[in-house]
Amino acid sequence: MITSSITLCGLLLATALTLPASAQDLSTIEWQTNYDDPPIGDPAALKGGIFHTFMAAYPLTLRLVGPNSNDGFSSWKRAVTMDFGLVARHPTTDNYVPWMATHWSVQDDKRTLYFKLDPDALWSDGKPVTAADYVHTLHMMQSEAIVDPFYNNYAEEHYEDVVAIEPYVLKIVGKFESWRPLDMFGLWATPAHAVTLEEGFPERYNTTVLPVQGPYVLSEKEAGQYVVFTRLEDWWGKDKHYWRGMYNPDRIHIRVIDDSDRALDFFKKGKLSLYRVNTAKKWAEEMEFEATENGWAHRKRLFVDYPSGVYGFAMNLERTIFQNKDFRKAIQYLFNFDEINEKLMYNAYYRAVSAFTGTEYQNPELKPYGFDPRKARQHLRKAGYAKRGEDGILVDTEGNRAAFTFSYGSKGLERHMTVVKQVFKRFGVDMDLRLLEPGTAFRNGMEREYEMTLMGRTAGRFPGPHQYYGSVFKETKNNNNVWAYGTAYTDSLIDVYRFNMDKNKRLQAMHELDAILQDEAFYVPFWQAPFMRFLYWDYVSFPSFYFPKRIQQMTDWQVFWIDEDKRRALADAMADGRALGRNAVIDVDPYEVKDRLEAAMKAAGDG
Amino acid sequence: MRIDPITRKRLRRFRRLKRGYYSFLILAGFTALSLFSNYIANRRAIVVSYQDSLYFPTFRFHDMATFGQQDEYGFDDVEADYTALQQTFRQDGGRNWVLMPLVPFDPYEPDFEYDHPPPNPPDRRHWFGTDSQGRDVFARLLYGFRISILFAVSLVVVGEVIGTIVGSMQGFLGGRFDIFSQRFIEIWSTLPFLYVVILLATFFKPSFLSLLAIMTLFEWIRMTYYMRTEIYREKTKEYCLAARSFGASRRRLIFRHLLPNCMTPLVTITPFAIVGAISVLTALDYLGYGLPAPTPSWGEMIDQAMDSSNRDKIWLSVAPFTAISVTLLLVTLIGEAIREAFDPKQYAHYT
Numbered sequence: 001m002i003t004s005s006i007t008l009c010g011l012l013l014a015t016a017l018t019l020p021a022s023a024q025d026l027s028t029i030e031w032q033t034n035y036d037d038p039p040i041g042d043p044a045a046l047k048g049g050i051f052h053t054f055m056a057a058y059p060l061t062l063r064l065v066g067p068n069s070n071d072g073f074s075s076w077k078r079a080v081t082m083d084f085g086l087v088a089r090h091p092t093t094d095n096y097v098p099w100m101a102t103h104w105s106v107q108d109d110k111r112t113l114y115f116k117l118d119p120d121a122l123w124s125d126g127k128p129v130t131a132a133d134y135v136h137t138l139h140m141m142q143s144e145a146i147v148d149p150f151y152n153n154y155a156e157e158h159y160e161d162v163v164a165i166e167p168y169v170l171k172i173v174g175k176f177e178s179w180r181p182l183d184m185f186g187l188w189a190t191p192a193h194a195v196t197l198e199e200g201f202p203e204r205y206n207t208t209v210l211p212v213q214g215p216y217v218l219s220e221k222e223a224g225q226y227v228v229f230t231r232l233e234d235w236w237g238k239d240k241h242y243w244r245g246m247y248n249p250d251r252i253h254i255r256v257i258d259d260s261d262r263a264l265d266f267f268k269k270g271k272l273s274l275y276r277v278n279t280a281k282k283w284a285e286e287m288e289f290e291a292t293e294n295g296w297a298h299r300k301r302l303f304v305d306y307p308s309g310v311y312g313f314a315m316n317l318e319r320t321i322f323q324n325k326d327f328r329k330a331i332q333y334l335f336n337f338d339e340i341n342e343k344l345m346y347n348a349y350y351r352a353v354s355a356f357t358g359t360e361y362q363n364p365e366l367k368p369y370g371f372d373p374r375k376a377r378q379h380l381r382k383a384g385y386a387k388r389g390e391d392g393i394l395v396d397t398e399g400n401r402a403a404f405t406f407s408y409g410s411k412g413l414e415r416h417m418t419v420v421k422q423v424f425k426r427f428g429v430d431m432d433l434r435l436l437e438p439g440t441a442f443r444n445g446m447e448r449e450y451e452m453t454l455m456g457r458t459a460g461r462f463p464g465p466h467q468y469y470g471s472v473f474k475e476t477k478n479n480n481n482v483w484a485y486g487t488a489y490t491d492s493l494i495d496v497y498r499f500n501m502d503k504n505k506r507l508q509a510m511h512e513l514d515a516i517l518q519d520e521a522f523y524v525p526f527w528q529a530p531f532m533r534f535l536y537w538d539y540v541s542f543p544s545f546y547f548p549k550r551i552q553q554m555t556d557w558q559v560f561w562i563d564e565d566k567r568r569a570l571a572d573a574m575a576d577g578r579a580l581g582r583n584a585v586i587d588v589d590p591y592e593v594k595d596r597l598e599a600a601m602k603a604a605g606d607g
Numbered sequence: 608m609r610i611d612p613i614t615r616k617r618l619r620r621f622r623r624l625k626r627g628y629y630s631f632l633i634l635a636g637f638t639a640l641s642l643f644s645n646y647i648a649n650r651r652a653i654v655v656s657y658q659d660s661l662y663f664p665t666f667r668f669h670d671m672a673t674f675g676q677q678d679e680y681g682f683d684d685v686e687a688d689y690t691a692l693q694q695t696f697r698q699d700g701g702r703n704w705v706l707m708p709l710v711p712f713d714p715y716e717p718d719f720e721y722d723h724p725p726p727n728p729p730d731r732r733h734w735f736g737t738d739s740q741g742r743d744v745f746a747r748l749l750y751g752f753r754i755s756i757l758f759a760v761s762l763v764v765v766g767e768v769i770g771t772i773v774g775s776m777q778g779f780l781g782g783r784f785d786i787f788s789q790r791f792i793e794i795w796s797t798l799p800f801l802y803v804v805i806l807l808a809t810f811f812k813p814s815f816l817s818l819l820a821i822m823t824l825f826e827w828i829r830m831t832y833y834m835r836t837e838i839y840r841e842k843t844k845e846y847c848l849a850a851r852s853f854g855a856s857r858r859r860l861i862f863r864h865l866l867p868n869c870m871t872p873l874v875t876i877t878p879f880a881i882v883g884a885i886s887v888l889t890a891l892d893y894l895g896y897g898l899p900a901p902t903p904s905w906g907e908m909i910d911q912a913m914d915s916s917n918r919d920k921i922w923l924s925v926a927p928f929t930a931i932s933v934t935l936l937l938v939t940l941i942g943e944a945i946r947e948a949f950d951p952k953q954y955a956h957y958t
Contacts, residue, residue, distance in 0.1 A: 392668035418901040
């Protein structure tokens with residue numbers, strides 16, 4: 001505690017004394033770069049071919065900002081055309097690597113950044129990408145003309161200043177100090193020569209195909225039907241170290257298919273190159289068809305490593321029944337994850353244990369509360385629920401029933417919750433189920449108008465314990481501290497994570513916090529799915545590791561390629577009705593994620 | 608009970624309309640049977656004879672200790688497992704015995720005895736298969752029928768009583784009361800019923816009674832239109848004037864003379880109102896805003912059947928769709944027969 005405040009004071013002092021380097025004085029800047037990590041894809045990848053995929057809806061706009069811009073299509077736009085960051089996190093090693101900037105420098109104040117832009121970088125219309133284009137992005141984010149409060153607000157909260165010092169040197173000053181300023185204050189480039197920020201911006205750029213810095217341009221589109229990206233043959237970045245082996249197909253053909261079951265039918269007919277399987281049932285029951293039986297198409301389950309966010313049941317500590325820690329623990333012990341997973345979900349998922357699952361901040365020592373009615377009973381007795389009432393539900397000495405309401409906003413959850421309800425009932429706890437309209441369920445959670453609910457929030461690589469467990473949010477409503485939790489001690493741990501510059505101290509504090517949160521037992525983590533299940537035709541080739549380690553969406557990292565020879569061989573084999581070799585290996589685990597999970601499960605079982 | 612000759616004639620005529628009459632008998636039979644659902648499909652035994660005492664656990668919680676049972680965790684205060692008990696008693700061959708219902712499953716408890724995750728197709732264990740939570744489809748269908756029909760009948764009865772009272776008052780009193788109440792009804796009836804119910808469901812926890820109350824708010828309106836016009840017409844007829852000139856009290860006028868002559872629309876509309884009520888409850892359950900899970904309900908069953916991941920599980924759709932179609936058909940046939948039996952043209956002679 002004392003050490004952390006000293007560190008904090010020291011930091012504030014340092015911030016006050018270090019004056020930002022003056023704009024012209026570039027000679028003193030220590031530039032950093034990193035060309036030592038392996039390329040993200042496989043440099044041996046072949047260029048060419050057409051990659052067929054699908055999206056759920058035709059995009060309402062081609063803009064990156066403004067109304068309707070944050071749709072499913074935006075991940076494609078960002079990944080292959082327009083949103084190329086200054087630096088990137090290598091998706092397998094996690095190190096920063098050059099992207100649009102070749103060098104960067106983080107100043108001691110932890111919020112001033114300098115970038116040396118790649119002088120080779122060109123827009124697809126031949127004009128150079130310069131620092132002014134980044135300044136233009138900030139102006140765009142700040143502009144009222146884009147009609148996008150999110151970006152207006154984002155710019156307001158994140159950027160103090162963005163300056164083009166030289167045509168290829170950019171300075172960004174963030175609004176606040178951060179130990180990961182490169183993640184916090186990154187920017188993408190907007191072609192200043194092609195985008196004007198005047199009233200009518202949303203309409204003007206709705207369907208305009210702008211110059212891009214990425215390897216693909218949008219070349220064809222048919223409203224409601226499809227969109228085609230075509231690869232730039234002489235893209236300026238094609239031989240850059242980290243991009244070798246990425247962005248391989250000549251064309252990316254994205255068809256609109258609104259239903260993922262129907263998309264599977266399209267895949268089976270050979271009209272999609274790759275298909276991500278999104279349910280355990282499909283994976284278990286619908287993967288044997290003509291193409292897979294003949295080895296024309298294959299399937300893989302690639303274990304990857306990404307944060308699974310907060311997903312589980314939240315108890316409201318403002319309600320009397322959940323103020324009793326023993327009752328909360330009893331609920332933890334009565335939650336029969338293994339049975340649900342086995343009987344309803346084909347054993348496809350893994351139990352999440354930590355509040356920070358899938359990040360390095362997860363306490364590796366934690367074991368899940370297993371299903372244990374005996375321990376549950378002990379805790380229920382301690383909580384005062386010792387006798388069964390007329391209806392078989394436990395009551396305490398004052399006659400209060402061990403009963404609460406579980407409210408939820410997704411009908412799909414009912415399948416699991418009715419099973420949970422029956423188990424609870426068997427051991428004397430009555431859980432009422434209440435389905436709400438999704439918006440209401442979410443709002444009731446934020447306003448703590450619930451007893452128990454499903455809490456689902458996605459997370460980045462860095463958890464946000466302050467917003468979820470910071471005690472400042474306990475007194476107010478409408479925040480992510482839905483459980484109304486927080487103590488002075490956990491606040492101090494969270495502050496170490498937020499402000500301490502020593503990574504080990506941060507890890508230590510978060511591991512301790514994780515253990516405390518588990519012991520407090522107000523959050524029942526549900527499942528995690530740290531893998532990607534997909535089907536692909538034989539002509540789609542991958543690096544030996546398939547995809548980088550930190551992948552969440554198929555669009556994220558374009559490392560696959562189309563092998564034209566294999567495509568012809570496949571066409572011949574299909575015409576003759578001849579089987580190709582079946583690829584028997586389904587589970588691939590290049591990052592040892594599965595091994596780790598199963599070892600942890602085994603340890604939990606033994607313990 | 609005295610039944611006046613016209614009503615008797617109408618009943619006789621209804622009985623002669625075979626299609627409607629048999630539909631009525633079948634539906635009444637089903638309804639009566641469904642009242643005893645707990646004795647037809649249940650995990651709890653009907654009767655247990657244990658150490659010379661009789662137990663009737665259908666509506667009572669008995670723990671395992673009562674029958675000397677223990678579960679896998681060594682607990683004896685959880686609910687007794689009557690299926691296992693039956694087997695134990697049979698093996699022991701003693702004087703203890705258990706009488707289980709015809710279908711030893713209730714509509715709530717999942718049956719995870721299969722290797723394959725539910726839903727599982729019909730077999731000897733589950734005649735209509737299991738649903739996606741592993742619950743017995745037959746049991747859910749049976750209990751769902753009871754809830755549907757009880758709900759529909761209660762809703763229609765309550766709605767018609769209120770509607771009749773309001774409509775009669777409008778017709779009988781007329782004047783300012785009629786004008787204002789009619790305007791109110793017109794405004795009230797433009798409220799989008801389904802949305803209001805969904806909205807209210809976010810404030811009140813839906814239950815049989817609260818849902819009944821909410822839906823009654825809208826159900827009574829229709830009846831007022833008919834009763835209002837009937838009373839308006841009847842009260843100017845000669846017999847009514849005659850009764851009034853004889854000095855009949857208001858009460859006698861309404862209950863003895865007017866209402867009995869206005870019953871035709873009430874009786875003929877009732878079956879169709881029931882059809883409507885069943886459909887609305889099913890629709891609400893289908894949308895998830897009806898009775899809360901895991902209440903057995905036809906709407907919820909249809910929702911499961913429509914789920915794209917169950918598109919190859921035909922038994923999930925066959926059971927509820929057949930049940931709904933048959934029920935609605937029966938009620939409609941009854942309604943048609945009643946309408947025909949009450950048709951005044953039967954007795955009118957136009958020359």
